[in-house]
Amino acid sequence: MAExxxxxxxxxxxxxxxTAVSGLTLAIHRGEFFSLLGASGCGKTTLLRMLAGLxxxxxxxxxxxxxxxxxxxxxxxxxxxxxxxxxxxxxxTVEQNVAFGLKQENWPxxxxxxxxxxxxxxxxxxxxxxxxxxxLSGGQRQRVALARSLAKEPKVLLLDEPxxxxxxxxxxxxxxxxxxxxxxxxxxxVMVTHDQEEAMTMSSRIAVxxxxxxxxxxxPVDVYEYPTSIFVADFIGTxxxxxxxxxxxxxxxxxxxxxxxxxxxxxxxxxxxxxxAPVKVMVRPEKLVLSRGEPQAQFNWVRGKVADTAYLGGLSxxxxxLASGRNLQATQANLKHVDGGGPSPGDELFVAWHPANAVxxxx
Amino acid sequence: xxxxxxxxxxxxxxxxxxxxxxxxxxxGRRLPGGRFxxxxxxxxxxxxxxxxxxxxxxxxxxxxxxxxxxxxxxLLDWAQAGVLELRLNLGNYRxxxxxxxxxxxxxxxxxxxxxxxxxxxxxxxxxxYGIARSSDRHRNALLMLVVLPFWTSFxxxxxxxxxxxxxxxxxxxxxxxxxxxxxxxxxLETDLAVYIGIVYSYLPFMVLPLYATLEKMDRSLLEAxxxxxxxxxxxxxxxxxxxxxxxxxxxxxLVFIPAVGEFVIPDxxxxxxxxxxAKILWSEFFDNRDWPVASAIAVAMLVALVAPIMIFxxxxxxxxx
Amino acid sequence: xxLPLLLALxxxxxxxxxxxxxxxxxxxxxxxxVWGGLSTKWYGVLVQxxxxxxxxxxxxxxxxxxxxxxxxxxxxxxxVLVRFRRFPGRTLFSGMIxxxxxxxxxxxxxxxxxxxxxMEQAIGxxxxxxxxxxxxxxxxxxLSFVTVxxxxxxxxxxxxxxxxxxDLGARPAKVFFVITLPLIAPALAAGWLxxxxxxxxxxxxxxxVTGPGATTLPIVxxxxxxxxxxxxxxxxxxxxxxxxxLAIVAAGRFLRPRRQD
Numbered sequence: 035m036a037e038x039x040x041x042x043x044x045x046x047x048x049x050x051x052x053t054a055v056s057g058l059t060l061a062i063h064r065g066e067f068f069s070l071l072g073a074s075g076c077g078k079t080t081l082l083r084m085l086a087g088l089x090x091x092x093x094x095x096x097x098x099x100x101x102x103x104x105x106x107x108x109x110x111x112x113x114x115x116x117x118x119x120x121x122x123x124x125x126x127t128v129e130q131n132v133a134f135g136l137k138q139e140n141w142p143x144x145x146x147x148x149x150x151x152x153x154x155x156x157x158x159x160x161x162x163x164x165x166x167x168x169x170l171s172g173g174q175r176q177r178v179a180l181a182r183s184l185a186k187e188p189k190v191l192l193l194d195e196p197x198x199x200x201x202x203x204x205x206x207x208x209x210x211x212x213x214x215x216x217x218x219x220x221x222x223x224v225m226v227t228h229d230q231e232e233a234m235t236m237s238s239r240i241a242v243x244x245x246x247x248x249x250x251x252x253x254p255v256d257v258y259e260y261p262t263s264i265f266v267a268d269f270i271g272t273x274x275x276x277x278x279x280x281x282x283x284x285x286x287x288x289x290x291x292x293x294x295x296x297x298x299x300x301x302x303x304x305x306x307x308x309x310x311a312p313v314k315v316m317v318r319p320e321k322l323v324l325s326r327g328e329p330q331a332q333f334n335w336v337r338g339k340v341a342d343t344a345y346l347g348g349l350s351x352x353x354x355x356l357a358s359g360r361n362l363q364a365t366q367a368n369l370k371h372v373d374g375g376g377p378s379p380g381d382e383l384f385v386a387w388h389p390a391n392a393v394x395x396x397x
Numbered sequence: 398x399x400x401x402x403x404x405x406x407x408x409x410x411x412x413x414x415x416x417x418x419x420x421x422x423x424x425g426r427r428l429p430g431g432r433f434x435x436x437x438x439x440x441x442x443x444x445x446x447x448x449x450x451x452x453x454x455x456x457x458x459x460x461x462x463x464x465x466x467x468x469x470x471x472l473l474d475w476a477q478a479g480v481l482e483l484r485l486n487l488g489n490y491r492x493x494x495x496x497x498x499x500x501x502x503x504x505x506x507x508x509x510x511x512x513x514x515x516x517x518x519x520x521x522x523x524x525x526y527g528i529a530r531s532s533d534r535h536r537n538a539l540l541m542l543v544v545l546p547f548w549t550s551f552x553x554x555x556x557x558x559x560x561x562x563x564x565x566x567x568x569x570x571x572x573x574x575x576x577x578x579x580x581x582x583x584x585l586e587t588d589l590a591v592y593i594g595i596v597y598s599y600l601p602f603m604v605l606p607l608y609a610t611l612e613k614m615d616r617s618l619l620e621a622x623x624x625x626x627x628x629x630x631x632x633x634x635x636x637x638x639x640x641x642x643x644x645x646x647x648x649x650x651l652v653f654i655p656a657v658g659e660f661v662i663p664d665x666x667x668x669x670x671x672x673x674x675a676k677i678l679w680s681e682f683f684d685n686r687d688w689p690v691a692s693a694i695a696v697a698m699l700v701a702l703v704a705p706i707m708i709f710x711x712x713x714x715x716x717x718x
Numbered sequence: 719x720x721l722p723l724l725l726a727l728x729x730x731x732x733x734x735x736x737x738x739x740x741x742x743x744x745x746x747x748x749x750x751x752v753w754g755g756l757s758t759k760w761y762g763v764l765v766q767x768x769x770x771x772x773x774x775x776x777x778x779x780x781x782x783x784x785x786x787x788x789x790x791x792x793x794x795x796x797x798v799l800v801r802f803r804r805f806p807g808r809t810l811f812s813g814m815i816x817x818x819x820x821x822x823x824x825x826x827x828x829x830x831x832x833x834x835x836x837m838e839q840a841i842g843x844x845x846x847x848x849x850x851x852x853x854x855x856x857x858x859x860x861l862s863f864v865t866v867x868x869x870x871x872x873x874x875x876x877x878x879x880x881x882x883x884x885d886l887g888a889r890p891a892k893v894f895f896v897i898t899l900p901l902i903a904p905a906l907a908a909g910w911l912x913x914x915x916x917x918x919x920x921x922x923x924x925x926x927v928t929g930p931g932a933t934t935l936p937i938v939x940x941x942x943x944x945x946x947x948x949x950x951x952x953x954x955x956x957x958x959x960x961x962x963x964l965a966i967v968a969a970g971r972f973l974r975p976r977r978q979d
Contacts, residue, residue: 088881108884121882125900135886186886432802439795439861440807443814446858450829453836520728527725539725541970546732549962550919552936552943553955557735560742560947565749567738600732658822660922665943675824682828682926692832695825706820 039064039222045094054080056246067223069233072243078226086115114188118195120179122167129163135186153181173204193225230270242266267316274362276315280307294358300333302389314395321391322364325384335386340377458692461486469689489693502672510656513595517652521603529611547601562590586668594662602651610644650709743952760953777935784856785914792864800872818862827926830855847929855927856917864909871905
């Protein structure tokens, strides 16, 4: 791939004795929809603000489009930001808000007018051009904020929790809309979010952050199906974990001995590990197959009892208690509704999964 | 000062304030030159016209009186052969402690301020409580009516009481008319008139902070108390009253601190026997032209105010945290 | 219920003296307590009193200059206190802002006068006491009140508004004038008004720093009032009360906070 639009090079930021970001290195490519995902306090917002120039790194440097941004104030950077609170100027109309950035560059009036109209069309806010922010709904304000930050055609758009202030229904609609707009304008988006579902549905790549550092960077499929750490496995989606030690290497798969299960665990596509190494094996709930009859395979199954079920409409979730006392969570699509067809609490059954659907995590 | 507190109390939540505390302001930090230009004028002004004068007061309080202009001797003197001589004279402070007049005036100021503060609390609490419990529709108007007198001339409001309280004044005329008294009472030129004047003038300072604490008190606390079997009056004593202590302290300090140094009220409403420290300072300065003693009185007055000011600030900080 | 009664008594206590004062300003009799019929003759006396008119004009000038200068300086001080976290001498600075709020006027007045005398001795300025010294003294004690008003508004302001303007390419000075200033304008106006009323009402500090030919209205009123109640002063007081009340009500209308996001 070509030269990244943003390279973050060993950047640290501390506030007094608190280290918000420590020695973080990351490259973001042109045209990506990139998400910084993490719990609050993990440093994702600080990182975004350093990209905008609202904070200066304590150490390391940030390059945007090949130019070192150290010491460059926010008003000279080729990036724009959409704030979590939207930060619409309350004393200006929608039009004036969108025109604000263009005016700072002394665009001619006619050009500003055309550009504002274009941006308001893009976000479908043209009818509200003369309104003030206080006269708009939350969703409308969000779109004005987007138009304002896109008007200057920045090389990168930074989005700080852009959907957090919307209610659930609107949030889900707006996700798709935002992705569509990103495709239309072709600008690199860097979004901060704490909502994993949001990151998964919108991003081309996700960086999962923890305590000021990056745990894993990858596509949504990567971070969900192939987490590289226990933290990421737990943070994104639900994870069933088994503890054990590597017992054997077979061609193309690794066997793990797990004392609480009757059979060995088999994991395909596993990295080479020494025999005896302690590991965790992770299987996602939807990868578990429930059956009443004993599976034929020599590995990857266990006997259990349904403790609890939850009907979620399209899916059902089953909590299955193993003999060891451990609880597994399994989800199954409700393909057809049959009265009494699904397992119910108290049922004894078998849980099995395919070696390709298990992931080895080193402790 | 108090008017503002109420405002900030009722609009505490600001949108998007999540990162405000930790992440510092962006503008100031980036512009050392700009910062300097912004900060310098008020800094210089206050340094020159507020801090420096107090050093001068302190200096003159340590000087000796002399007949002349200015009526005090310099502390630093070029004695013979270029030897700089520093003469500190603690005599002015000794005068303060040895002459009963000053000690009595000093204690009397504290007494009058304390009594007025308590009276103010007694008058102001029911008002603040009443406003806080009134309907949303009336609350702002009632509050405005408390604040309005504060904006009109203080001097005129004190003066208004002179016509009411004097011997042939309206209050006596009224009391004689309804037959409560047979002889007009001497009210003006007594301590009582001073109490009335202070309570009247400083009532808004008591009501506003009290209102602010009472208003933001969660009404469900009282409902919870009632639900747990507490009668309204008991609930008031055991829930409302303790929770309004910060407002009571803030209001009391806002009344007490200026009342200690009050000059206009004792001068206009008090009599020759109403000794208050500010009156003494005034007459030392204007009538006796004893600047060093006047300065020493000022310093002593400030010392007396340090404790209540610190209490006030302590409670203010707790309230804002 | 006893509460409304107490409330009514409280408001009666606050307003009865003022109402009586206004009523008796229309008393034809010179004796304050004897009602001699309705008359506006004291207002006639008032408008012919050149001394009072001069004093009122001076007070107005002083108050306008004071309020304007105190608003500028007080706003700068508020920006410093809210936006600049750390700088050398911050404690001293915030102390100097807070102190005038609680300082007895008589001490401020004495200190200011002694400063002016010392300055005159040292550098020959200000020469004597005049309107200049009154204005300087008033700015000094009003500045803090403006700072407190503006400060509370600045604290409430969403800082990301300023950040957004920076991010969109506006330089810090421009951000201040185009974003910050319009948003805190109501506080500036309120601060100006507060400084104006404090200045036009001040008697103690003015009494110290005034000189011949610089007699403000409160000083005139005070010296007359010390001699006792007079119907002419009642009339003057009524005029002051009416003017101030109208101004405050108008300002309240004008400054009512507009709904913002």
